[in-house]
Amino acid sequence: MEKKFRITVENTVYTVTVEDLGLTAEAAAASPAPQIVAVAPAPAPAPVAVVADNAPRQVTCRLGGVIQSIEVTVGQMVNTGDKVMIVEAMKMKTPMIATCSGKVLSIVVTVGEKVETGQVLLTIG
DSSP: OEEEEEEEETTEEEEEEEEOOOOOHHHHHHSOOOOOOOOOOOOOOOOOOOOOTTSOEEEEOSSOEEEEEEOOOTTOEEOTTOEEEEEEETTEEEEEEOSSOEEEEEEOOOTTOEEOTTOEEEEEO
C-alpha cells in the first residue's frame, strides 16, 4: 500500500510517495534506518533578453575548439537552424547553428582560429 505525503523543506514543497512494506515491528527494528535524500528544486530559467525584430543578433560559440569551416559568407541570407560554421573540439566536429533568420552582416573568426565558449562568431541582421 502506498501513501502520498507533502513535505516542506526550506519553503519548498515536495510530494513523496511512501510504500508500506508490511514489516512487523521486530523486522522494522532490525532493518537499517531509511535514508532521506533531499532533492533541490530546479533552478529558475535564465531571463530571456528581448531584442527588437530588426536588431542584429550574434551567433556565439557553444564550445571551445578550432574553427574547421565557415559555411556562409557576408551578405548571405540564412534561416534559423542553418549550419553556419563547424567547430572541432577533441576530434569531434560540432555545427554552429543560426539562431535567427536574416542576412549575415559580419563574420569575426577565420578558419583555423581557436575559439572559446560564448565567443561571437558572426552577426545576423
